[in-house]
Amino acid sequence: MTLTLESVSKVVRGETHIHPVSLTLSRGSMNVLLGPTLSGKTSLMRLMAGLDQPTGGRILWEGRDVTGLRVQDRGVAMVYQQFINYPSMSVFENIASPLRIAGLSRPEIEERVARAAAMMKLTPMLQRKPLELSGGQQQRCALARALVKNAGLVLLDEPLANLDYKLREELRAEIPAIFEEAGSIFVYATTEPHEALLLGGNTACLWEGRITQFGPTAEVYRKPGDAITARVFSDPPMNFLRVQKRGARLGLGSGQEIDAKGPLAELPDGRYVAGFRPNHLGIEPRGAHLLEFSARVAITEITGSESYIHVDHGGDRWVALVHGVRELPAGAEQPVYLDPAHVYVFGEDERLVAAAPYAVAA
Amino acid sequence: MNDKPVNHRAWFMVLPVVALVAFSAALPLMTVVNYSVQDTFGNNQFFWAGADWFEKTLTDPRIHNAFLRQILFSSIILAIEVPLGVFIALNMPKKGVWASACLILMALPLLIPWNVVGTIWQIFGRVDIGLLGRTLAGLGIDYNYTQNPIDAWVTIIVMDVWHWTSLVALLAYAGLRSIPDAYYQAAKIDQASRWAVFRYIELPKMKGVLLIAILLRFMDSFMIYTEPFVVTGGGPGNSTTLLSIDLVKMALGQFDLGPAAAFSIIYFLVILLLSWVFYTVMTAEDAKESKR
């Protein structure tokens, strides 16, 4: 089972919503569409489902062109951010509804509903109406209905966004296991990098209607092909630093000049943008191989186990994520330290020039 | 708009409706067009008249006067019904038994057939047996809608307001109900006056439904026939002869089919044009605002 998009694009009233996209999704795979609001996640899903007609390109299902085919004829299931169930039907009837349409026999319906309900921990609630359930249970009901359909393609459009943090965490942990069992092609849209990482599978980064990168999730995270992907796939946001390479030295925007180390040492002279994630920026000099930057504390946020230290370095705002509770006074001078092994180097065109050595080694 | 995947089978589903509409609307309309360019002296013999009837209609002072009366009528009832409807909607209870009771009460006038409304008011206003007419006479007010043109106008306007303000009120009420509570709470916190709440929260959020209400009331009042006809029959004199009453007089009273047909077509085009102007002006304002 494969779903192939061949340079599929979408233009609405002269405005490009989706730039030509080519993508192949295969059976039993979890595919995350990661990008901010309005980056084209929902538009792309609607094209995959057949709810919208692409302006250009073809959509193939197992090699067969399905571009013009209606959504009803495609075998697609979809779950939305809002909890959408039939309010007047019981949970059982809700889950059974796609099976009744498919004309399955009564015992078979009962068996498949029971299985899906057990998977989604809905068994004790089968006789209740959706509105008598909590938000998390309502969304489980919608997910069960999508699963039971046995559709080749299951589209999940930010399904957990309206749930409480803790509920989200629990369902997120369950979803990958459930999907491995089901064997369909799953497409999951989210704005949160953390969610993409937890779901695993493959990730496509979206930015302004373009897929900037597609590949196994951990690989896209550790080897972003350009600065946009790195920015989208980093929470807290990735830190950036403009540098000018001159021989063995690096000129920084702040006027500071430091020795070029790690991947920076081997670059030809020129202007670059260095990117590094907050968890790799520290406040302790743990060795001579670290790069040291002068900075000023803007604010600290403490989560109980970790501290986010927001600093200003020559007009750039960086975040350092460090272990433990570190309350630093705002305005204080605080040098920050960075292992060159964790630095990504991007060209002025934002393309990746050199990946962080630690990620290449992994 | 989204282009949906193409499926030509859908056309077969629409066919019966297309046929029905063609039979009930398009064919009679073509008959009217046919009449409007011909003349007849009876015996089913028709002569080509070209644009004569259109010229006559456009220059006829009788029709001009009916047109002016019509504009006046529609303007007055819009000026009363829209603010009044909004005012009622603002004061209706938001939830509970009273909200439902109010809704039912408001819906009642809308359920009464046009000619019944006319008859009710025709009797209600009579000086000899009507409750209103007798009461006013008892109070020493000289009121008689069959004699005095101003009394006749007041009667048909009050009748229309009674009949149709509910529609505006219900639409406005629906608009108000869609405003999230947080807006009112924020306004309280900002110490906004009642007027400011109306001006900056309720009115902007009601705008969409009010536009529909105004359009509906305008079109409907511009075509009004039954109720004023039942009450005044267009009189006294021609003082309440609105466009549609005049048209019926011409077509059925005098059997001037040609002029009446031309009149109908112009009437139709005027309503279409005015509605279009209304709609574009009000939505253009909207589009301009959201673009900024």
Added chain:
Amino acid sequence: MAKITLSGLAHSYLPHPKGPKDYALKRIDHEWEDGAAYALLGPSGCGKTTLLNMISGLLQPSEGRIFFGATDVTDMATAERNIAQVFQFPVVYDTMTVYENLAFPLRNRGVRGEAADARVREIARMIGMDDRLNDKARGLTADAKQKISLGRGMVRNDVNAILFDEPLTVIDPHMKWELRTQLKALHRQFGHTMIYVTHDQTEALTFADKVVVMTEGEVVQIGTPAELFERPAHTFVGYFIGSPGMNLLPAQVEGSVARIPAGEVALGAAYPALSGEVEIGIRPEFIRVTGDGLPVRIRRVEDVGRHKIVRADLADRAIDIMVPEGAEIPAEPRVRFEPEAINVYADGWRVAPGGEREAA
């Protein structure tokens, strides 16, 4: 600005509440210090919004009094209380410009002229909207609208407190960072008393000096982020704070040793004999995967970038373990708990090493 005192405050939506079950908010006595930042954290339906609405005056408590400073405000209307509130969905006056939105609360109070103009511009600069003063509010993005809501609250000099009702719900992750730090900077600079309601632990912990954890209409713990993380007073706090939450294992505690089905675990302190249902709690951060210790069976490893979450079975119990980025997991994994990080619970409440039970 003022201290806020809740005295015997409780609320039931029923006219004649019979038992504790009928209360949406159970009795609470608390003082909110002047100028501090608080978060009310809990799942949906825990009573946090009920409490917030009573402080803002949108809801009249069925029992108890509320004081701002020395003034009893229980019967005062919202407008008289001089508070500001930012709602879950951005509330702006669509037809007004950004400037008019910010000036609106001042105008309603009869403040006009140069003083008002200067204040509006100052606030606009603080919330980073000074270059968009003439834009219509309706065309703005959700985060810009939330900034305006906040600005409208702060534009008055005399606000007693600023209340937030899940203000970042509709904001994208990247903008959340920006808004949150801006909020925190504004708090530090101006020292308003702030109360922030949320179900999101990251928002609560990073924003607040003190977090009030609530569940089922009851406050279970009030503490600093570090206290909530290291010494959760109730198993609910252990579960609710931390991602994933604390691992709880039924145990028998004898002195400084806890016996669990998988074996024995050393504790950081000695405990007296405990009654009731006894559990030990250990956060995933404080479990080490090593070559010795208790054997576990690994079900799944989730790579979340800066660390890995290991889902494992310890005897018959599922536990979560966090291992750092790049760490190797041995072929025959065993785990060790950091003794100092283990908390002991009896009937859900934490027992201090002396044997004393905690309560909210």
